[in-house]
Amino acid sequence: MQQLFWKKIEIDNKKHGRPPKLEECVNLVYLIDQNRYLYFGGKNPFNIKDLQQEEKQPSPPKSDGISFKIGAPKQARVSSPFSNQECQDYVYILDPATYQWSIKKCTGKPPTRRTSAQVWYEAPLLYVYGGITYENKTVSDLYILNTEKFIWKRFFYLEGPPGRLHFGFSTQGIKKYLMGGASMPENLLMDDVWQLSFENVAWETQSLELPGITWEKLPFDDMPAIKAHTMIQVSDKELLVYGGFNKQKQCQDRCLLLDIETYDISQLELKGQSPGQRAFHELLVVKENLLCLFGGYNVNENQLKNSEPLNDLYLLNLNEGYWSKPIAGGYIPTPRFGYVMSCNQNEVHGEIMLLGGRMNDGTVDQCIYVLYELDMEAKDAWDEKDEKEKNKYDTYRELKKENKNITVPTLTLVFDEAEKIILEQKRTIGEKEKDLKQLQQNSLSLEQRAEKLQEQIDLFWKKIEIDNKKHGRPPKLEECVNLVYLIDQNRYLYFGGKNPFNIKDLQQEEKQPSPPKSDGISFKIGAPKQARVSSPFSNQECQDYVYILDPATYQWSIKKCTGKPPTRRTSAQVWYEAPLLYVYGGITYENKTVSDLYILNTEKFIWKRFFYLEGPPGRLHFGFSTQGIKKYLMGGASMPENLLMDDVWQLSFENVAWETQSLELPGITWEKLPFDDMPAIKAHTMIQVSDKELLVYGGFNKQKQCQDRCLLLDIETYDISQLELKGQSPGQRAFHELLVVKENLLCLFGGYNVNENQLKNSEPLNDLYLLNLNEGYWSKPIAGGYIPTPRFGYVMSCNQNEVHGEIMLLGGRMNDGTVDQCIYVLYELDMEAKDAWDEKDEKEKNKYDTYRELKKENKNITVPTLTLVFDEAEKIILEQKRTIGEKEKDLKQLQQNSLSLEQRAEKLQEQIDVGKLKMDQDLENTRIEITELNQKADQSQSTIDKILQLLAFERKKRKLMYRKALALEDLYRKTSLYIFEMDKVFVKGQSENLLETSINEDILNLIDQRKQEYKNILISFHKSFEERYKQEMQVRQQIRSNKDILKQFHNINEVYKKTLLKEDREYLDKKI
CATH class of the missing domain: 1.10.287 (Helix Hairpins)
Structure with a gap:
């Protein structure tokens, strides 16, 4: 296996002449005919005192590096940085044999300071193209520096590619090629390919302006727009392009082959251990048909700020089309950004040099790193020089005691040290397992504590499962259904949903007898007319049918309505003042926000509409108080712009002509109240707590942040103050329900406590809080029974009868996607009700296996419902795991669909x-x-x-x-x-x-x-x-x-x- 070794040279001002202060994005290019490196750039690239002492340096001896053949001797690619001077009239020279630095002053027409330029060398000329200047302007000019006379000249041309950054540039052939990149500051990606020719240049001219170069745009079709890629010319007619970011800001792993004669584009299929997705990497030609890739990023563009760059090394054999990852030892450069690499293209002394770069701790490395191809001679030299570094390993020190001349490869020592780290990690895992067992024991103690808390429960949730045979003609419950309590009739009125009623049931509709009173537990209600719900969609264009629910027997009946019914809608405001039901605003089945107002006479079931010319514009998720004689509207959001509003409106019915027989009622008036500095919010709740004060809680602000403020609005003086409350607060809330349940006592349930942009990945809440307005104190009561699971789109209504007090919750879509068809009723519990609960709920408990087994042993056993729920929860968890497996399959299918959509989006972007x-x-x-x-x-x-x-x-x-x-x-x-x-x-x-x-x-x-x-x-x-x-x-x-x-x-x-x-x-x- 090929062995490579990194050598580290620490710069010393006394030993290495006059070195520059290395920074990120410095520039280095190898002068092959002089066996030296040329460096320029940085924010403070040179010392004026050094310039005054500038002397001509002797030609250095050859480097001691190990040789390998270089296939393309003119492909050094770097980026030009900023300096303190306006023009780049000074450069540094580095001798690779002694690592001595010297400074050269340049004359002529130097280029302006710049970064992200393309630099290459063809003896004796150094070329600098494009980049971004110190004035943050992208340019496309071209300069040359004669490295014998150190005179700058500029090429003059009229037509060429526009300025850009992060482009690909090949410098290996006689003609040069430019591809892609991004415009600044728009960051628009480009898909053009340009050819640069020097055939007609008048080299003999003495002027500092050289004419004759020509740019030609090549007619490639379907060229992808990318940036931060690399491009190498691998033959007379082929260009190789690797990696980069596309228009969707995705990091690419494709290797494209561009034919500059036929203008065809093909994807090169490579084997071996590929680097994968890469951008901002370096790609050099180090041997004939052998490329070297180092570093870069492998994440998408929008993740760059929170990601760490790479420091891995890969080789690509073009003859075999094979990637390999060689073993590199020595002082491997740490991950960094803004470094520069250059290849020593001398056939005798082959090496790759890495310079500068900003590391993760924010410092800039001032060392030079040199990569050699390792043989035994170099290995022995390394062992001698690196003895101090090896002494930090215990294995090396022990072996040295036994044999003073031992030479152990640094890579072996690294592997030994890694085994020690693995053993330490195993010991850490064992400690974590002990902590996990302790947590499980704590969990058991918490379950026991929950059973004790069962005895202290003050509120209880009752669950009623709807049965078509027992409960009349129930609707099919869905999310965002609507329920309002008719206090004078002790009934609930329901309407909405996508399929809210059955036509056969409508044909059999009969008048229902007045129901007996509910058996609920009583508590006093302070504001009897504040039910707040949202009106949904139905299959009909107009809402001309409603459901009636008897809370004593839970029997459903259907009422057909006449008159002028409202159109189907959701997110409306609904309230009841006997015998009239009011419906205001919302969004219709045509997805239009409206601000109309309807009433339904619940004795005759006739719809009428209010007629008015001026009022608030249509909106969603607004706050609406219905407790007083006058009603108040505040905030909300326009659709589809989602622009938040900060206005407050007052609605008055004083001048309504109630006696008119027409279906259009005139006389209502809207008045906009002149509040100053009113915050723009939505998804909040608003309650009128006195004749002149409105209480507003929670909601999202313009920054999409979830609020926990409790505001008090004075509708007489138009002042806004923040109410300071004590106790256990619900915290940030939006899309919650806030009801008046007793005099000066509010009940808050559910909602979300995350910012608006996190809603899709968050789960709603199902907790319950009480606010005592007299004491300004929040409390979290203990509620038992069948607590509703977290859901979205439910509706709540309060039974405002002073004899039979209760809160009813209906419908809502749960996390598994199903809609709960049950009714949940919250009671205030006392001893008599608790005994009645145990008797009534025995049938409900019989569905649990644990309860049936205990009942066989002891017929009089009464198991807390909460314990049975915990047992059943374990079964549900197992079922959920199986469901998760199925959902993962669906997720894979969705991902495939997403890829196809992304491809389509890419084509559209190209258009x-x-x-x-x-x-x-x-x-x-x-x-x-x-x-x-x-x-x-x-x-x-x-x-x-x-x-x-x-x-x-x-x-x-x-x-x-x-x-x-x-x-x-x-x-x-x-x-x-x-x-x-x-x-x-x-x-x-x-x-x-x-x-x-x-x-x-x-x-x-x-x-x-x-x-x-x-x-x-x-x-x-x-x-x-x-x-x-x-x-x-x-x-x-x-x-x-x-x-x-x-x-x-x-x-x-x-x-x-x-x-x-x-x-x-x-x-x-x-x-x-």
């Missing part, structure tokens, strides 16, 4: 992700359109500027032409004047015959001809001037109109740009 990607694409297209519009707007602005320049040039040109025109006009005017004067001289000379001798006829004709031509020129000039003037006016008019249009266009463009910057860009930037 949602596709929709989100499409939405992202639409947002990207929108951003591109906005960019194009901005470019067009900029072009339009440039065109406008050019047009304005042309217009300015045209104005200058026209001004020059205008000046020339004026000069020509002046020239023509002066020329005309000159010609006119010459003409006058000529005419005068001609008239006086001064020119006859000097000018002949030809000259005169020529002058006349020239005069006529000049005249024509003047006329033509005048015409052209007029036309030019008209054109000038038209041009000026057109310029004015164009100028107005340009101003309007410029204003619209400016408004559009401002609007886009303030609103659309901010909105679209957030979306993108």
Whole structure:
């Protein structure tokens, strides 16, 4: 079997140069051509004094590690941490031969501080991709560090994968691949695969910005969205992906194979001892076709905070497809989080180095751990160095006394120590068994004490099993049935359930005679009209049939109702004021909460409805007091939002027109009382204890916490106070019953005492408490007889007749899923009643085998019912065990169904992700359109500027032409004047015959001809001037109109740009 050994090196500032202060999430990568490790990161990664003393370190000698061949020499994968500097311009160098540290200062364009980055080395360049910066922003940039000149450069590219965390990245081949991960801070998982190529990089450029890298998204179908996984390139066309968390936050154990040519995804079936579910683990290539997996977590994502990381080691042989768990000795690293691992990829000195990490006690380990492949030479070296560590084992010290040169493997000593621990555990188990026997003896003494307490019982539960032959036409009892006591008729009225009555019985309905009085034991009732129950569903749309129960004979009869019956409903408030039965609110058979109010005349059995416009909104699990003339409603929850309410309403019947014959009664009024700082609660109880005070107990608050407060509400001053009570309190309660049974005496039964989010996994209670309002004191009376088992959905009502006092409990679903069909009656016990109980209950006791056997020996024996119940309970426990076995089978089936539902949910989640990607694409297209519009707007602005320049040039040109025109006009005017004067001289000379001798006829004709031509020129000039003037006016008019249009266009463009910057860009930037 392959043997591996962990070596531990404790860092010493004097021996190991200038080491960093190790922290979680530090970074380490092996420089294969230099046989050194490069480290950077941490919150305080280096000392400024050390930087001032930085010197060039000599090349270290080779490491003494044991050799093994490395198959993929460029796959170191680490995460970049935080440092105190904004940029990562300093790194540490570690010599693995001497474990000496040195510091290197970097120049160029360093990356910002970051964590969760991907780092790998291809001599002489160190690559750093992505991660989350010190500003908590995810980035997808890529940097390189020349480890010879220690100059940082950055790659420049426009398109690529979005920023993410906890992604998979393979660095083994020429091209690199990225898969999955999670966006921050949304924690949305991704299912994309990207290919990174460096083929077109201009490596010769001297700039700190390198262009040419290309990202290409590969078209994989049905790619699962995962994070915290690992990915290795195992061949030219295959990527191996292991573990991670899926969208349901489940930890995966699948090993996927991705074909980067055909884009197929297959699951690799592996044999051997698998690591199982893993996430946040490390996976390294240590030999050709041999992978090493270390640590991580094997729990679901929502259990990480309360779980401990692992420190186990597994090897995967890719040739055979086989997992193995090698035996590793030495100083095995303790479980930790945030460590980093790197593989020494030198073929001569093979080793795996582990650095840093935060342990369970909160401290960061400052040691270095090195994993070697062990042979005899290394084993001997280990035994010499580890002698001090072995001396802590007793076996080693004894052997050393006999033979000073003994060398025992540390693993053997660990096994010997484990045997000692096992023996100590066995001794501890023996002590626990003694404690268990003592507890069993104490249990027997408690049973004997219970028998003694039987003699002190003050209250007694009586159980009546319903028989169709003896008890008339009973309903089929279910959970959430409804029962209210008709005090003037000494009867109970019942309605509700899914199948509350039999149609054949309705056809045979006859009027029942008035029953005799009940034989119950009497006690005085202080508030005779406070029965509080919840109205259930029935098979009919409306509640037009009710049951009547005679408490003396327990005979059932059915009454058909007319009028305007209420719709089927549950969680309603029901109370009785002779001869009217009131039903308020609840949730209907259509799952709608209502706030209507009905009455039933129990003499004529006619339903009527109250009509009102304003009142409280519909709700469930509210508190309602019915003791006074006015009724009060408080709290509850809306459906289906489950929003808790804090309002208090008062209901008054003062203005009701009772004499009307209509089935719609007007006149009731609801008034909202102005209470301040009223807590929002539900599932509480409320009783009116005086003319101006309401008592509220228990319930759930907005934080879903179960309350134990007893509040007192003053309906005159609207003050809220907390009533301080003494005695044995029920504690936290919700969904309980609170009845008035005597003057100033309340009875509390059952309910839950856990928070709302724990209800499904909790069992209801069946305990009984009394509250004396005069003394403010809680007490827990001793109740005997057939105590009702814990149940949910039961109903209780108090017999408020002063002669025959009793409390009746009906129905309810028990823990085994069945609905109890019996009636339970609670009496106040005295000696006469106790004797009567023993006589009446003999038939009931005969069903117990223990009682029948004792009766054979002594006919007059009277065994306490409680003892018989204990005996019967043992039989029930055995039956329950068999039932549990059947339920376990059902549970397995449900688990299988759950898996299928989870798979379906995963597919639906993938469809949602596709929709989100499409939405992202639409947002990207929108951003591109906005960019194009901005470019067009900029072009339009440039065109406008050019047009304005042309217009300015045209104005200058026209001004020059205008000046020339004026000069020509002046020239023509002066020329005309000159010609006119010459003409006058000529005419005068001609008239006086001064020119006859000097000018002949030809000259005169020529002058006349020239005069006529000049005249024509003047006329033509005048015409052209007029036309030019008209054109000038038209041009000026057109310029004015164009100028107005340009101003309007410029204003619209400016408004559009401002609007886009303030609103659309901010909105679209957030979306993108």
